[in-house]
Amino acid sequence: MKAALEKFQLINGAFALGKRYRSSFEIIASILDIAVEGVSRFVIANRLNTNYRQLQRYLSYLVRMGFIDVEANGKRILYKTSAKGLKFLRLYHALLEMLLKNEPQVQASVVYEHVSRQVTVKGRGRRSFGL
Numbered sequence: 420m421k422a423a424l425e426k427f428q429l430i431n432g433a434f435a436l437g438k439r440y441r442s443s444f445e446i447i448a449s450i451l452d453i454a455v456e457g458v459s460r461f462v463i464a465n466r467l468n469t470n471y472r473q474l475q476r477y478l479s480y481l482v483r484m485g486f487i488d489v490e491a492n493g494k495r496i497l498y499k500t501s502a503k504g505l506k507f508l509r510l511y512h513a514l515l516e517m518l519l520k521n522e523p524q525v526q527a528s529v530v531y532e533h534v535s536r537q538v539t540v541k542g543r544g545r546r547s548f549g550l
Contacts, residue, residue: 447486448511450477454487457499 453466464474478498481487486504490497
């Protein structure tokens with residue numbers, strides 16, 4: 420178990436799975452985690468440790484897919500994780516938990532396919548996030 424845990428590194432609340440760079444799933448999950456209470460782009464960019472251009476591409480995608488709702492609060496624009504985004508987070512964290520606990524009764528590939536179907540853009544394949 421210790422060897423399995425050493426493979427996983429925690430980056431801003433998301434597991435990097437032994438990689439230096441974050442995957443699109445990890446970035447999306449991090450953005451959704453940060454935006455649960457409704458925050459500005461500035462807060463998301465600071466906590467995610469990313470530049471504005473990359474963040475804007477992900478936010479546009481997440482809004483288009485319905486994972487994030489945009490709310491106007493006076494002059495400020497706030498981004499808040501929607502019900503669909505919360506569902507994605509639950510599935511994502513369940514998958515990570517299975518990877519860490521190494522539970523044999525549920526296969527990770529089944530959960531991965533379910534999660535990837537949630538973010539599939541029609542006709543573009545499961546790895547095209549439209550970013």
